[in-house]
Amino acid sequence: MAVTMNDVARAAGVSLKTVSNVLNDYEFIRPATKQKVLDAIAELGYEANLTARSLRSGKSRMLGLVLSDLSVPYYAELASRLMTVASARGYRVLVEQSAAEEANELSALQGTFRQLTDGLLFTPLTLGAEAIAHHRGSKPMVMLGEHIDDPRFDLVTMKNVGAARALTAHLLAGDRRRIAVIGASEEDSTGSPGLRLTGYREALAAAGMDFDPSLIVPAEWRRDGGASAVGELLDSGADFDAVFGLNDALALGAMHELQIRGVNVPADVAVAGFDDIDEARFASPSLTTVAPGMDEIAERSIALLIDRVEGTETAEQGVHVEVEFELRIRASAP
Amino acid sequence: MAVTMNDVARAAGVSLKTVSNVLNDYEFIRPATKQKVLDAIAELGYEANLTARSLRSGKSRMLGLVLSDLSVPYYAELASRLMTVASARGYRVLVEQSAAEEANELSALQGTFRQLTDGLLFTPLTLGAEAIAHHRGSKPMVMLGEHIDDPRFDLVTMKNVGAARALTAHLLAGDRRRIAVIGASEEDSTGSPGLRLTGYREALAAAGMDFDPSLIVPAEWRRDGGASAVGELLDSGADFDAVFGLNDALALGAMHELQIRGVNVPADVAVAGFDDIDEARFASPSLTTVAPGMDEIAERSIALLIDRVEGTETAEQGVHVEVEFELRIRASAP
DNA sequence: TCCGCTTTCTGCAACGATGTACTCAGACGA
DNA sequence: TCGTCTGAGTACATCGTTGCAGAAAGCGGA
Known part of the structure; x- marks a missing residue:
């Protein structure tokens, strides 16, 4: 004993x-x-004995992190940093994968997972603001990454629109005129796809250029999604001189497919991504992308959540934090 | 309430x-x-209330997973699968990052982390068998990945030697004669580096070729480690026509550096890795590597650990499981 | 001298579940 | 008819902490 x-x-x-x-x-x-x-x-x-302490005090010093899939590099890197930051303040992070399925997101929001943790970092992918507000329970929760722009929730996010606009502007400045976007559909206006697409449209508008819906290709936000989307574009004979993958995985998949098909990157087609995962730097050619400020996202969101848990942060309304981005210009779109 | x-x-x-x-x-x-x-x-x-149940029953239905860093793709993919498999049996996985530091590995083995979990999946990087045996405590523990070949411990591992031998044999069959190895030093004989190096040496011996220590380059098992190691090789004017990165990150970093320096892959130098992370398939050129059977590793190790926790597995000695591998021949070393 | 206040420490109940031991019918066999 | 056994349910202690109330001792002020 x-x-x-x-x-x-x-x-x-x-x-x-x-x-x-x-x-x-x-x-x-x-x-x-x-x-x-x-x-x-x-x-x-x-x-x-942490269990006994937790039973008596009602606090577990564990934070929940809900994301779709830990094997997605962006989430893996984010989770790693979140755990490190939380650990410095004496908290652990318990990860739950939702596989981007509504039932899983719901159960992470309400069920025993919630019970085990003092607060939640939540990356909703299927659930809307109303559903979340209705099922959220009483414990603190900070929304991550996705822009569920609702004053009821705390939120730490990147500048999706601004970053996408800056990146598109960079492509335009490099004399790219037909920039395909992979990972959104024309009507998207919310969520990461919508916001990044909005940035793209704003940059086009600022340059006095027309928006061509035929250059917007939906895809699963994975490498294989990027590969097949660019494959469709090539097969359809579309005319394009750049590809903007709405995240790095899409861009890397697209770049791979382009090279396999004998298209030179960046001479024939420039490629840019979004997220600046470690892999982007070591791709061939290295990938131009946006660093969304992941370290700051990790620090701010953990700090905010713990402050809520410990009662230090008392704002009635949801606190919204937007983190600065940086362009990373590399060989795939110089 | x-x-x-x-x-x-x-x-x-x-x-x-x-x-x-x-x-x-x-x-x-x-x-x-x-x-x-x-x-x-x-x-x-x-x-x-899981906390109350846990206090009373002494079981938390949580398993601990200790690895160096979740942002390493191999570990991220493994963690993701482990969580999925565990979840199917009603268990959660709590991850702890050791940053490959001895103090952290020790505290994960003994401290409050252990208390919170019913059993441990442990990827030791710095601790030796004696230290682990001494500090392990009484709860079940399954060693992962690393070949701490000791009958006292349960172990689920890949066929490091066999896989490295097969991969090297493939390179030799492709008429590569000077195969550099990145990520080990000449005297390594245990752990992933040592075992994979052993496989390499066995393949050389089987082909009647000499082992050249000057082709063995130590490196941190990351992309940047692979890049700088291959940089050193090129700078030293070494003569080599293939690179075997002891994991995919090393190989991808090396491939990147080769291409930057104008070395054609695979025409001038073939590149091969180890792990078959998702990224390998989408690299340019796609990476030849070994799939170590990650799904099976996840299933077998979770099953073994839960069986120990629930008392179903009663073998006195440590159970050792070796999982089958598969070569993935791709463009970087056809 | 007595009161009230502060400092230091203690005992008991409680958090919410489970294990052990028990009660109480009713059925059954001798 | 009696003792025993089994099924169904209950009471109480317990896991290892922390919150609350209180006790004892020391001290200053009136």
Whole structure:
């Protein structure tokens, strides 16, 4: 059996409650008593039982993170940073994969997963604002990445529109005139696809260029999605001199397919992505993309969530944080 | 406040313990009573408090996973699969990053992390068998990936030696005569680097070729490690016609650097990796590598660990599982 | 001297579940 | 008819903490 507070109390010759007081930094304890307790703890190698503490106090010092799939590089890198930042503040992160399915997102929002954690970092993909508001429960929650722009929720996000606009402007400045977009459909206006597409349209408009719906190709946001989307474009004989993949996976898949088909990147077609995952830097050619400020997203969202959990952040309305981006101009679209 | 078993008991007009009995599928309950309880549960929307259950029963239905860094694609993909498989058996996975530092591995092995979980999936990178045996505690533990070949531990691993041998043999069959190895040093004989290097040496020996230590370049197992290692090789004027990166990240980094320096892959230098991460398929050129059977690793290790936790697996000695691999011949080393 | 306040420490209940031991009918066999 | 056994359900203690209330001792002020 493990050492309990009772054993420590006996060894130190004090009451159980005094041990608890020492551990919780209660103010009025004589230094000598405190030392006795600390010595006993060290000698017995006592470690607090987190389950019992959690049951009694109602806090687990665990944060939940809901995302679609940990094997997506962007999410993996984000999760890694979130865990590191949380750990520095004494919290752990419990990850739940939703596979982008509504039922899973719902159960992560309500069920036992919620119970185990003090607060939630949520990347909704299928659930809308109303559904979330209705099922969210009472514990703190910070929305991530997706722009569910609703004053009821805390939100930490990247500048989707601005970044996409800047990246498109860069392509235009490089004399690309027919920029295909992969990963959205024409009518998208919300969510990451919609916002990034909006940035693209704004850049076109600013340059006085027409928007051509035939250059917008929907695709699953994965490498294979990017590959097949660009395949369709090529097969259809579309005329384009650049591809903007709405995330890096799409762009990398597209670039792969282009090269297989003998299209030179960037001479014939420039390629740009979004996210600046580590892989982008080492692709061949290296991928021009946008770094959405992942470190800052991780820090701000963890800080906000923990402040909510601990009652430090008291804003009534949802707090909205937008993080600065940086263009990463590389060989695929110089 | 959340609904408790007491509320359910009151609503159903039975004792608290009867509710518990229904939930735990106790045998002797009249169907009518059971139905009353189930109705009350449904009506009140009761959900068991996992923390309380865990305190009382000593089981949390959580498994720990210790790895160096979730942002490493191989680990991210593995973690994702492990979570999916565990979830199908009603378990969650709590991930801890060790950053490949000894202190972190130790604390994951002993500390509060261990307390929170019923069993551990452990990828040791710095700790040796003795240290692990000494600090392991009493809960079940399954070693992953690394070949700490010790009968005291359960282990699920890939065929490192065989796979590396087969891959090297493939390169030799393609008439590559000077195969550089990135990610190991000459004296390595254990761990992933050592085992894969052993496979390489065996393949050379089988082909009657000499082993040239100057072709073995140590490197951090990351993309940038692969890039700088191959940079060193080129700078030193070494003579080589193939690169075997001991994992895909190394190989992809190396391939990137080769192409930047104007070396044609595969015409001038063939490149091969190890792991078959998703990215390998979409690299340019696509990467020849070994698929180490990740799905099977995930299934077998979770099954073994849960069987230990639930007492189904009773082998006294450590159970050792070796999973089959498959070569993936692609464009970088046809 | 007595009161009230602060400092230091203690005991008990409680968090919400499960395990053990028990009660109480009713059935069954001798 | 009696004792025993089995089914069905209950009461209470328990897991290891923390919150709340209170007790004892010391101190200053009137």
